[in-house]
Amino acid sequence: MSTVIANEPVLKSPQELFDFIEKLKEKRERKLQKPCVYVCVGTGCTASGSRKVYAKFVEVIKAKGLDIKIEKIDDDDEPVKKTGCCGLCSLGPLVKIMPSGITYSHVTVNDVEEIVERTLLKGEAIERLLLTDPITDKKVERLEDATFFKNQTFYIMEAVGTSECESIEDYMARGGYSSLAKVLSGMDRLEIINLIKASGLRGRGGGGFPTGLKWEAAYKSQGDIKYVVCNADEGDPGAFMNRTLLERDPHSVLEGMIIAAYAIGARKGYAYIRAEYPIAVEMFNKAIEDAKRYGLLGKSILGTDFSFDLYVKEGAGAFVCGEETALLASIEGKRGVPRPRPPFPAQSGLWGKPTLINNVESYANVPKIIRDGVENYRKRGVENSPGTKMFSVTGPLKLTGIIEIQFGTTIRYILENICGGTSNGRKIKAIQIGGPSGACLPEELFDLPLDYDSLKSVGAMVGSGGIVAITDDRCMVEVARFFLDFTKRESCGKCVPCREGTMQAYNILEKFTQGKATYEDLENLEYLSEIIKTASLCGLGKTAPNPIISTLKYFRPEYIEHIEGKCPSGMCTAFKKYVIIPEKCKSCSLCARSCPNGAISGERGKPYVIDQEKCIKCGLCVTKCKFGAIELVG
Ligand SMILES: Cc1cc2nc3c(=O)[nH]c(=O)nc-3n(C[C@H](O)[C@H](O)[C@H](O)COP(=O)(O)O)c2cc1C
Ligand code: SF4
Ligand code: SF4
Numbered sequence: 055m056s057t058v059i060a061n062e063p064v065l066k067s068p069q070e071l072f073d074f075i076e077k078l079k080e081k082r083e084r085k086l087q088k089p090c091v092y093v094c095v096g097t098g099c100t101a102s103g104s105r106k107v108y109a110k111f112v113e114v115i116k117a118k119g120l121d122i123k124i125e126k127i128d129d130d131d132e133p134v135k136k137t138g139c140c141g142l143c144s145l146g147p148l149v150k151i152m153p154s155g156i157t158y159s160h161v162t163v164n165d166v167e168e169i170v171e172r173t174l175l176k177g178e179a180i181e182r183l184l185l186t187d188p189i190t191d192k193k194v195e196r197l198e199d200a201t202f203f204k205n206q207t208f209y210i211m212e213a214v215g216t217s218e219c220e221s222i223e224d225y226m227a228r229g230g231y232s233s234l235a236k237v238l239s240g241m242d243r244l245e246i247i248n249l250i251k252a253s254g255l256r257g258r259g260g261g262g263f264p265t266g267l268k269w270e271a272a273y274k275s276q277g278d279i280k281y282v283v284c285n286a287d288e289g290d291p292g293a294f295m296n297r298t299l300l301e302r303d304p305h306s307v308l309e310g311m312i313i314a315a316y317a318i319g320a321r322k323g324y325a326y327i328r329a330e331y332p333i334a335v336e337m338f339n340k341a342i343e344d345a346k347r348y349g350l351l352g353k354s355i356l357g358t359d360f361s362f363d364l365y366v367k368e369g370a371g372a373f374v375c376g377e378e379t380a381l382l383a384s385i386e387g388k389r390g391v392p393r394p395r396p397p398f399p400a401q402s403g404l405w406g407k408p409t410l411i412n413n414v415e416s417y418a419n420v421p422k423i424i425r426d427g428v429e430n431y432r433k434r435g436v437e438n439s440p441g442t443k444m445f446s447v448t449g450p451l452k453l454t455g456i457i458e459i460q461f462g463t464t465i466r467y468i469l470e471n472i473c474g475g476t477s478n479g480r481k482i483k484a485i486q487i488g489g490p491s492g493a494c495l496p497e498e499l500f501d502l503p504l505d506y507d508s509l510k511s512v513g514a515m516v517g518s519g520g521i522v523a524i525t526d527d528r529c530m531v532e533v534a535r536f537f538l539d540f541t542k543r544e545s546c547g548k549c550v551p552c553r554e555g556t557m558q559a560y561n562i563l564e565k566f567t568q569g570k571a572t573y574e575d576l577e578n579l580e581y582l583s584e585i586i587k588t589a590s591l592c593g594l595g596k597t598a599p600n601p602i603i604s605t606l607k608y609f610r611p612e613y614i615e616h617i618e619g620k621c622p623s624g625m626c627t628a629f630k631k632y633v634i635i636p637e638k639c640k641s642c643s644l645c646a647r648s649c650p651n652g653a654i655s656g657e658r659g660k661p662y663v664i665d666q667e668k669c670i671k672c673g674l675c676v677t678k679c680k681f682g683a684i685e686l687v688g
C-alpha cells in the first residue's frame with residue numbers, strides 16, 4: 055500500500071480510515087496463511103543478536119530466490135518481518151515461522167539456512183531449536199502451546215509473535231486506529247471521558263488513580279493551551295513493561311494519546327521516554343511520522359478541525375524524573391525535581407498550563423475500551439481493578455520476563471503456572487512487588503488476588519508492575535538494604551526527610567547485615583521509616599521505606615536474629631568466618647601471600663591461622679588454597 059502523495063495525508067476522513075482498516079484486516083488474514091518469518095527485534099533479542107539473524111534470513115531467502123517465489127499480498131509484504139517482544143527475552147533471539155506457527159528460541163545465524171529449508175519450505179519442526187516447556191518438560195512447537203503463554207491473558211499485548219512492530223498498516227489491520235475514527239466520527243468529548251470513567255481504568259504508572267477522573271479534571275481546567283504527556287520514564291530497575299509495549303506496539307500508545315488529546319482539548323503533547331531505551335525512541339518516532347503520513351496526527355486529523363502535534367523528549371535516566379511534576383520540569387528544560395501538589399498537573403502542568411499525564415500502558419488501554427465497549431472491557435479483571443496488567447517477573451524462576459495477566463490473578467498462579475516455579479529447587483519465601491519502593495510479601499499471602507485494593511490491604515502496591523521472586527536462601531534484611539541503597543541514591547535531595555532519612559535508614563540496615571545492630575537500632579529504624587513516609591515531599595520518599603516496613607511486618611524474626619548474632623538464611627557474610635582446617639593445611643603460605651589485609655599468618659610445618667579481626671571476608675584465600683583447607687563456617 056504505497057499510495058502516499060508527498061505532504062498530502064493518505065486518509066481524509068474517519069470513514070476512509072474505517073474502509074482502509076477493513077481492507078487491511080482481510081490482507082493480514084491472507085498474509086498469515088503464507089510462508090513468512092517473524093524475527094523478534096525487541097531490546098532483549100537484539101542484545102542476543104536477533105538483528106543479525108534477521109539480516110541472515112533476508113540474505114538466505116534472497117539467495118534462494120524465495121523473495122520472488124513467495125507470492126506477495128502487497129508491495130510491503132516481505133517474507134521476513136520484524137516483530138516485537140513476546141516477553142520471553144531470556145530465550146531470544148526468538149523466531150516464528152508462519153503459517154505453521156513453529157517458534158524457535160536461541161536462534162543463531164548458523165541456524166538460518168536450515169530453518170529456511172526445513173521449516174519455511176517444508177513445515178518441519180527442528181527439534182533442537184524448539185522451546186522446552188518447563189512446566190510439562192516437553193518441547194512445544196508453537197508459542198501459544200507453551201504454558202507460559204497459555205496461562206496469560208493477552209489483551210494489551212496482542213498478536214504475540216506476529217505483530218509487525220514497525221508497521222502502522224499492521225496495527226490498523228488488527229483494528230488499530232478504528233477507535234480514533236470512531237471518536238472523530240462525532241463522539242462528544244464528555245462522552246469519551248464518561249466511557250473511560252465507566253471502564254474503571256486505573257493508571258498503570260503506579261498510583262492506580264482513576265484515569266477517567268484525571269481526564270475530566272484536565273477537560274474542565276481552563277486554559278488557552280493544554281498538553282497531553284506520556285510517562286515512559288520507567289526508572290524501576292528490572293522493569294521493562296513500558297519499553298516492551300513501546301517497542302512492540304507503539305501505535306497503541308499513540309492512538310491512546312491522540313484520543314486523550316481530543317477528549318481534553320489539547321493540541322500538543324510529549325512522550326517522555328528515557329534515552330536508555332533507544333529502540334523504543336526509534337519506534338515511537340517512526341510511529342509519529344507514519345501517523346502523520348496517514349493524516350492521523352498533525353493538522354486537521356482525518357479532515358476534521360482537530361489538530362494535535364506530538365514530540366518525543368528523551369529523559370536522562372533519573373528515577374525521580376518518573377514522578378510527574380519532576381518529569382514536567384524536565385520537559386521544560388529545568389532540573390527534574392518534584393514540586394508540591396496541588397496544583398495537580400491537570401490544573402497547572404507544563405508551563406503552567408493544564409496537562410494530562412498518563413502512563414504508557416494506561417494510554418494503550420484507551421483504544422481497546424473504545425473499540426470493545428465498557429462491558430466487554432470489564433470482562434477481564436475484577437470490579438475495582440478492571441482489565442489486565444503487564445508485569446515484569448524476575449528472580450530464580452524457570453521462566454522470567456514480561457507477562458500480562460488479568461487483575462485478580464493470584465501471585466501463586468503467576469509464580470507456578472506461568473513462570474514454572476523456581477529453577478534452583480528452592481522454596482519461594484517472598485515476593486517483592488511494585489518496584490524499588492514496593493513491599494515484600496510472604497508466602498502466606500501468595501493466594502492474594504493481584505489488584506489495586508487487595509495489595510493495598512496488605513501494605514503493598516501494584517506500582518509499575520515489577521515482581522521479584524525471593525527464595526529461602528535470601529536474607530530479607532539484605533533485600534531491604536538493597537532497595538534502600540537504590541532509593542537513597544535516587545533521592546533528589548530537595549527535602550530533608552527523604553534525603554537524610556533514607557541515608558540514615560540505609561546505615562542502620564547496613565549495621566544489621568554487618569552484625570552490629572542493637573534493639574535500639576530496630577526501634578530507630580521503625581521510627582525513621584514512619585517519618586520518611588509521612589514527611590517526604592513526593593512519592594519517592596513516601597514509598598521508599600516500604601521494603602523496610604513490609605519486611606519488619608512479615609519477617610521481623612529475621613531482624614531479631616541478626617541482632618542476636620545470626621543471619622538465618624546464611625546470606626550475610628558478616629556472620630560467617632573463614633577458618634583454616636589444621637589437618638588439611640600444608641603450610642604452603644599461598645593464602646597468606648594473597649590475603650589483601652594481611653589476615654593470615656603461620657610458619658613452616660605448622661597450620662596457618664586467620665586473624666578474624668583483620669579478615670574482611672573477601673574469600674580470596676579460599677580460591678588460592680589448592681588443598682581445600684579453608685572453609686566458610688557460621
Ligand atoms: C519516584 C517516582 C517515579 C515514578 N516513575 C514513574 C514512571 O516511570 N512511569 C509512570 O508512568 N509513572 C511513574 N510515577 C508515577 C507518576 O508520578 C504518575 O503518577 C503517573 O505517570 C500517572 O500516570 P497514570 O495515572 O496513568 O498511572 C512515578 C512516581 C514516583 C513518585
Ligand atoms: S521525597 Fe525525595 S525525591 Fe521527593 S522531593 Fe523529597 S528528596 Fe526529592
Ligand atoms: S593455602 Fe591452604 S595449605 Fe597453603 S597455607 Fe593456606 S590454608 Fe594452608
Ligand code: SF4
Binds near residue numbers: 632649664671674676
Ligand atoms: S577472606 Fe580475604 S581477608 Fe579474610 S583471610 Fe581470606 S583473603 Fe584474607
Ligand code: FES
Binds near residue numbers: 096141142
Ligand atoms: S525482546 Fe524478543 S522476546 Fe523480548
